[in-house]
Amino acid sequence: MTMNKLVWRLLCSDFLSNLATSLAAKIISLWFVLAVFGEERSVPWVSGFLTVIAVAQLLAGLFTGAVSDRHDPIATMTMACLVRAVASAGIIAILVFCPTGGFAAVLAVIALAVIEAMCDTAYLPAAASVSHRLADGQELVRLLGWLRFFALIGSMAGPVLAGIGADRGWFAGTMALETVALLVAALILAPIRHSISRQTAGLAEGFWLAWKAGLRAMVGSESYQVMLPFAILEAVSSSALSMVAIYFFTTTLHVSATWYGVWNALVAAGYAIGYLTAPWLSERMRFFKLLALSNLAVSLLLAVISVTDSALIAVVAGFSFATSQGVLNPPFQTIFVQAVPSEKVGQAMSVFISVVGAVGALAVPLWGVVADTLARHQPTTGIDPYRTILLIIVAVHAAMVVCALTNRRVRAISID
Template sequence: MTTSLARNRNYTLLWGGQALAEVGFSASLIAFPLLVLAITGSPAASGLVLAVDATAQLLAGLPAGALVDRWDRRRIMLACEAAQALALGSLVLALLGDAASVPHMVAVAAVLGVCRALFEPAEDACLPRLVPDAQLATAVAMNAARSSLGQMSGTALGGALFAVARWAPFLLDLVTHCLAFVALLFLRVPPREPVAVAERHLLREIGDGLRWVWRRREIRVTALCAVVLNLFFTAFYLVVIVLAEARGVSSAAIGVMAAMLGVGGVVGALIAPWLHRVLGPYVSIAAVFWVLTLLTPVAYFVSDGFVMGGLFALMTLLAPTANTTISTHQLLLTPDAMRGRLSGVVSVVLGAAGALGPALGGLLTEFLSADRAVLVCAVGIALVTAFVTISPTLRRYSAEQEGVPNEV
């Protein structure tokens, strides 16, 4: 009889520790631009810190995936938690001593970005060794719920704590990373089978990971579709914010709109294991594209911020089910020795799309009216949905496929 995830000691240790770390991370993420703005008064410097964090994660993504496949994954996670705690501790001390500077904050942001680039593929690669294959989809969905809950609660805490003291959100992040480090000390990951390697070469290992992803047709196609969808949806999000302001929606209502994205994500993650089983692989993936295609044009007619918030919640409701289906399938078909590189490649590709989306949204609102920009995003999402609908690769998509590379 299979033990439930709630009674899986190793999984609950990892999940609980990272649930705390997610809260701390979201608290410091919202506090960082506020801190830089308070110290320098420069919006450009404020954006620089977050840009460095995201850029460091992207640049480190591919090497990190290769290193995760080379090194002990539990030790990588421990080292990442320790490094983040030390970086945050230095910032808290600097703030308490009124000695914080922009270069110091940039350095801390870079450390946090690199650590996440290492930690995330290490955790992804460990997951199939901690839970049975039959429970992997549920574990992936619960991790998504953890992230959404951490983002919602951490963002609220970060803003409230910053109002109390500038150092308070970063102290919270420091404490949560220390607790996550302690949880990882008790984590036991089953040993991996030794892989005989005559000579290790980082660039060659990165290339092997890129080739693995490219040769798997289903990974290649789902990644391409996800990139296009993320690009247009993140652009759409910025366009809707601009449109709401133009239509006189209050700042408070816009805040509720943004929060409803998280609400939809949390509810969607909780029901994702059930929907994953009921809908099957193809419908689980295609449904999120179809829903976004139907709902995106509705924003053209909506002028109430709270109604738009409800629309956002519906848009994100099915995304965790698609992510659960795709992630579970990819982890099961990928050899353990390649899982870190798989996660690194996918994270870099999707992260780049997420970074370019707001830029696209800004350009659209610069050269078009906001309502027309909504329609451009809707057309982009509809086109990728049409491809998903007719794609023979996605129609044959199945989590039970053998892990043998497809030919290009």
């Protein structure tokens, strides 16, 4: 099988996997709201459901990457899709036979969704491992950029399909789209299995010994040591922005929620353009310069958003902010992939995603406390809580600019 066919199969499966993931999360949440509990009673169930899924992904992510490293990563991705498809079929059966829920039905749906989420954590690290075997250096940046682009398109399409289906009450039928997408993804991946060299290192040793060895390799990598603080700060920043955005439009700017929808659409489009632009910039610029310029642009654009009274300016700046941030993702991921032995890529990626994801998840309630505190004192201080949090994010990214330009270890990092 030619390299182009391998890459296209990988890209298409990534699109379908992300479409399935985003569709399932949304349609289950909408089922809770529209068919089971109603809008008022559904809030704790939806938030609890999303929290359980997040915790399951974080915990599973510590180990699923190591599993993919010990076995054929394509087989891991294929099996993950198939198990998710079976769990999806179980959810469909519940939606068909218990359309208005019931306590047991709801718990069963959540349990099956947890299985799906845990299997999903095996997919991305395995895909990163496959990518590393298909390309290296700037070619890897290009491949990862396209992978992120296809994944983003899938993640955008899923909620749209879920919303259309939920509006018509087609919960089971819409969920069936996830099952079909996962089965097609598995069929697309199957022929690749024998076209990519299989890693056998570590199979002779026990899983826990291999897992510990992989963890030591990751922690001992200078690139991981240098870049992890940047990733953590980015997670903290993103968690703040995700919480603040809707309140900024509806409470600070006093505009309709439609503008928040426009913001989300343009931010997604900005990221897509950033992912595709990343290889071109990475070839022409040292990584530390790209890191500094990306964060500088993000700082300036978020500063504009924080002071503007125009929703139009805010969404345009949001598009530019996402593009500026998106150009950094593929080179950043390439550095992590190249920083560890190829037989440990899956584990390194999954542990890294879990750690950074946990930081982001823990930061959300803390930002909520900050926002509530500022809001309570706003009548006396006159300080807008959401503009203030945006300015804090600006300061975080400005600090990353300084670190990127002054830290010798960051300046020494290169994409070979």
